Amino acid sequence: MAFEMAQKVLFKHCDPAGIVFYPRYFEMINDCVEAFFDHLGHPFEKLHQTGAVPTAEISTRFTAPSRHGDQLTLGLDVTRLGRSSLGLTITAQCAGETRFTASATLVYITPEGRPAPWPEALRASLEPHVKGQENGE
Amino acid sequence: MAFEMAQKVLFKHCDPAGIVFYPRYFEMINDCVEAFFDHLGHPFEKLHQTGAVPTAEISTRFTAPSRHGDQLTLGLDVTRLGRSSLGLTITAQCAGETRFTASATLVYITPEGRPAPWPEALRASLEPHVKGQENGE
Amino acid sequence: MAFEMAQKVLFKHCDPAGIVFYPRYFEMINDCVEAFFDHLGHPFEKLHQTGAVPTAEISTRFTAPSRHGDQLTLGLDVTRLGRSSLGLTITAQCAGETRFTASATLVYITPEGRPAPWPEALRASLEPHVKGQENGE
């Protein structure tokens, strides 16, 4: 696991059925990615001065519901580092049960919105976290 | 297209990069599904008195950014009607350009959270909308 | 009433108690203000190219809960037009019952964040809507 983030299920996350409303999970996922970049020393607030890292695609399976008060652990793995793309998996666990598994691709873009190579320092920080594969385009 | 919903990109949807923050797209998707059930005569507020229709999985590709003020059209198609599941695709278009394509599976569940057959009246409303296939489990 | 906007209470607005989670009301209020400026011919997406209209203060009383499916009508009144400020009241009604009453002050600011006089064309559009008072600083 490249990175972990604790996230309690709060009142604001839950719907009338008493479980997490799934768009709120995507806010948690975005928070987890943001916290990972913080942890790498490349916080989003700095990164966004010269580029952006939009999510190009994301696939998610919600395998069990989460309830108000549940203590989730979001785990992030780097599955692929391309020239300007980044493959991630993010899972949420609670007491040994998987709540969701997401697989996402992020892309580094310029302020004009065009894909661009990862800045060298950022690439160097990401590389050690790529899981079980040679990186490359 | 089984159903369409207009959605202007509002201030609240946009991030510091001036484009839609992708978790907000999932709120739009949920609104579109809710409006489709309304249109079928089975509004969510009534449906949730005796069951729920959580999203079991969703895969989304964001193919072009949307900006504040863009007039989106969300289009919904029913791709599969199972015993207790429902396959949907939801796309967003603006001026002929696709902004995202999502493919989702919803499941009808009891208040206790167990998958259950679609209520007969609801199934009968959904069936005419299944696209290009025989429905069945 | 200077402006009205219909807003059905959707699934996404509601909390585990089955009523609107109050921060969602503030999104509705912002949507209503945005729609009012649209209606005036000064859409936010255009206005934000040369300035911004942040909310400087807002006071809200939630007088009755709103439930999933309720058909709200948000009504907006202009109570005061200052050199760079705008006083508004926004209320939500459902079937003759008031759900909330909000009183807000917006300020027109430059891209650098400094209060500035309302652009002439915008001021001219706002003036006819000022309710029961002479406008001025």
Add this chain to the structure above:
Amino acid sequence: MAFEMAQKVLFKHCDPAGIVFYPRYFEMINDCVEAFFDHLGHPFEKLHQTGAVPTAEISTRFTAPSRHGDQLTLGLDVTRLGRSSLGLTITAQCAGETRFTASATLVYITPEGRPAPWPEALRASLEPHVKGQENGE
């Protein structure tokens, strides 16, 4: 100060102007109140099994903008403990600057939505935090 909560300004909180979109502040305020009840040993997820604590009114002044990456400290004070009501002030500070000041009234209600006296154990936990006044209705 009865309670403090750190909150970094995240990407999801910010609008196209690059500052916190004010409805997101109300989510932070709700999170802070929820964390305070946690701290008291009466977590919302438990409290909501037998009642609820909706916000009856809230007045907020936004005195300076907050930007992505700002490290906010939310401070909560209990200003009044009534039979079934609770007066709170919540402020956000960053590097000695006040970003907002909110004054709210919460009400304890039964599952049927009627105001009810605070449960004894909860009242006993709140009382020591009432600031500079005798409590009472």
